[in-house]
Amino acid sequence: xxxxxxxxxxxxxxxxxxxxxxxxxxxxxxxxxxxxxxxxxxxxxxxxxxxxxxxxxxxxxxxxxxxxxxxxxxxxxxxxxxxxxxxxxxxxxxxxxxxxxxxxxxxxxxxxxxxxxxxxxxxxxxxxxxxxxxxxxxxxxxxxxxxxxxxxxxxxxxxxxxxxxxxxxxxxxxxxxxxxxxxxxxxxxxxxxxxxxxxxxxxxxxxxxxxx
Amino acid sequence: xxxxxxxxxxxxxxxxxxxxxxxxxxxxxxxxxxxxxxxxxxxxxxxxxxxxxxxxxxxxxxxxxxxxxxxxxxxxxxxxxxxxxxxxxxxxxxxxxxxxxxxxxxxxxxxxxxxxxxxxxxxxxxxxxxxxxxxxxxxxxxxxxxxxxxxxxxxxxxxxxxxxxxxxxxxxxxxxxxxxxxxxxxxxxxxxxxxxxxxxxxxxxxxxxxxx
Numbered sequence: 001x002x003x004x005x006x007x008x009x010x011x012x013x014x015x016x017x018x019x020x021x022x023x024x025x026x027x028x029x030x031x032x033x034x035x036x037x038x039x040x041x042x043x044x045x046x047x048x049x050x051x052x053x054x055x056x057x058x059x060x061x062x063x064x065x066x067x068x069x070x071x072x073x074x075x076x077x078x079x080x081x082x083x084x085x086x087x088x089x090x091x092x093x094x095x096x097x098x099x100x101x102x103x104x105x106x107x108x109x110x111x112x113x114x115x116x117x118x119x120x121x122x123x124x125x126x127x128x129x130x131x132x133x134x135x136x137x138x139x140x141x142x143x144x145x146x147x148x149x150x151x152x153x154x155x156x157x158x159x160x161x162x163x164x165x166x167x168x169x170x171x172x173x174x175x176x177x178x179x180x181x182x183x184x185x186x187x188x189x190x191x192x193x194x195x196x197x198x199x200x201x202x203x204x205x206x207x208x209x210x211x212x
Numbered sequence: 213x214x215x216x217x218x219x220x221x222x223x224x225x226x227x228x229x230x231x232x233x234x235x236x237x238x239x240x241x242x243x244x245x246x247x248x249x250x251x252x253x254x255x256x257x258x259x260x261x262x263x264x265x266x267x268x269x270x271x272x273x274x275x276x277x278x279x280x281x282x283x284x285x286x287x288x289x290x291x292x293x294x295x296x297x298x299x300x301x302x303x304x305x306x307x308x309x310x311x312x313x314x315x316x317x318x319x320x321x322x323x324x325x326x327x328x329x330x331x332x333x334x335x336x337x338x339x340x341x342x343x344x345x346x347x348x349x350x351x352x353x354x355x356x357x358x359x360x361x362x363x364x365x366x367x368x369x370x371x372x373x374x375x376x377x378x379x380x381x382x383x384x385x386x387x388x389x390x391x392x393x394x395x396x397x398x399x400x401x402x403x404x405x406x407x408x409x410x411x412x413x414x415x416x417x418x419x420x421x422x423x424x
Contacts, residue, residue, distance in 0.1 A: 011415055015408035019390060042392065078411045079418030093312060097305035103390070103407050109414075148413065172417045174410060178231060178315070180254065188420050190413035192404065195315050196227035198386060199290045201360065201402035202321075203223055205384045206291030208400050 006054045013051060014074055016041065021071040033064035083108045085145060089161055090152030091116035091131045094176060098150055099126045109148065113140060117157070137161060141168040150174040151181075218266045225263060226286055228253065233283040245276035295320045297357060301373055302364030303328035303343045306388060310362055311338045321360065325352060329369070349373060353380040362386040363393075 020041055024032060034052075038045035052070070075081055086104075088095045091114045098104070099111055114126060115134045122133050132140065141164065149170050151158065155177045162181060165173065172188040175181055178195055232253055236244060246264075250257035264282070287293055298316075300307045303326045310316070311323055326338060327346045334345050344352065353376065361382050363370065367389045374393060377385065384400040387393055390407055 012412065014415070015405070015411040016392075018411065019405075019408070077415065079414040080411065082418070084414060084417070093305045093309035097309055098406070100305060101406070104410060107407070107411070109410060147417065171420070172413050174413055180228075186420075188413060188416045190409055190416065192406065192409050193227070193231075194310070194313070194404065195319070196231070197402055197404050198316060198321060199227040199230065199292065199319070200224065201384050201386055201400060202291040202296060203226070203289065204400045204402065205296070205359065206294070208383070208398075 010051050010054055013043070014078060017048075017051070018071065018074045018078065018080075021067055021074065024067045025071055029067050031064045031066050037065070080107050083110055084147040085110055085112045086148040086150060087111070087113040087115065087140075087146050088150045088152060089115045089134065089137065090150075090157075090176075091118070091121045091126065092152060095150070095152040096126050098152065099129060112144060112146060115140075116153075134161065138164045138168075141170065146170050148172045148174060150176065152176045155179045222263050222266055225255070226290060229260075229263070230283065230286045230290065230292075233279055233286065236279045237283055241279050243276045243278050249277070292319050295322055296359040297322055297324045298360040298362060299323070299325040299327065299352075299358050300362045300364060301327045301346065301349065302362075302369075302388075303330070303333045303338065304364065307362070307364040308338050310364065311341060324356060324358060327352075328365075346373065350376045350380075353382065358382050360384045360386060362388065364388045367391045 034045040034048045114131045121131045246257040246260045326343045333343045
């Protein structure tokens with residue numbers, strides 16, 4: 001099975017399959033047909049079959065899909081069978097929200113540190129993790145092996161940490177700051193631009209109002 | 213100029229153009245060539261010209277783009293020339309983070325109310341907005357005209373408010389809860405699924421590690 005040739009569109013749907021299968025597991029559902037899955041997910045059954053065929057199928061004629069098996073296989077494809085160490089730079093509300101999401105640690109994303117510049121945050125704890133001074137970040141990354149950094153600081157502050165991240169062994173950046181990061185090509189970057197998302201909503205809203 | 217035939221991919225790039233042009237405006241840049249814009253944004257100059265031609269061009273041969281004009285035109289396309297009233301359901305860290313983003317109100321998204329179930333939140337204020345009991349939501353929506361609701365409650369709680377939203381005059385839902393909402397087709401929905409985004413990052417990370 002060659003995972004390398006799978007289209008990005010399929011990959012983008014996988015977390016959603018994974019989410020649904022997790023809900024089925026929680027509800028003790030052992031198997032499901034592509035028709036039932038299709039009905040639940042608002043995706044055509046043929047789309048589901050096509051998508052899952054990319055990974056060798058998993059389905060059996062007349063039986064459907066084994067929920068637990070499919071769930072675990074998708075987890076492997078998404079790299080969720082491995083533990084990822086993570087730090088959060090920016091201990092404001094958004095950083096704290098991320099630190100508190102139990103669903104992240106359940107999927108193997110383990111918080112190892114939080115950093116901020118604000119004296120009132122430093123030394124306090126969020127979800128048992130002590131917030132450190134951002135000027136300790138460089139040193140921290142030299143002695144700790146960290147896979148992922150979540151960036152939740154204002155865009156003006158990004159320039160103060162971007163070189164430290166660029167030169168570190170961090171592999172992936174989950175960026176919430178509303179700027180495009182310039183990083184070496186060996187760093188994987190995933191952006192969550194909340195304002196862009198809100199503008200998209202605003203566009204669809206005016207679009208809808210003009211056509212109805 | 214017919215905006216209705218513009219592809220979704222172009223629309224998805226508009227917030228990013230808007231963001232860059234805003235930065236140029238802040239830096240008092242009056243005009244910019246597609247080559248310079250291309251260089252800054254890591255998009256080809258021909259892509260930029262093509263994208264902006266969808267809206268009648270705005271560029272002049274030998275002059276480039278007038279930054280302020282282009283910024284304002286994109287704002288209109290995105291519906292940012294109108295004021296949108298917004299409420300937030302869920303006053304936890306994420307809801308508070310959204311309430312505190314000054315960049316939202318600057319773009320005309322005006323917070324009118326926040327709701328939660330937790331007694332310790334109710335009556336306290338975030339960014340001058342008093343947090344109300346969620347059982348007042350239905351009544352609030354009958355007497356206030358609200359365009360957008362941001363949903364920042366745990367997925368288990370969504371079922372307690374979804375009917376209220378479905379029956380209200382709310383036009384758009386900005387959904388952060390990790391569930392797919394089932395709403396009448398006249399509601400515009402924009403999802404921000406943080407766990408999906410983190411899984412995408414995780415996939416790209418393992419993908420990168422396997423190929424390098």
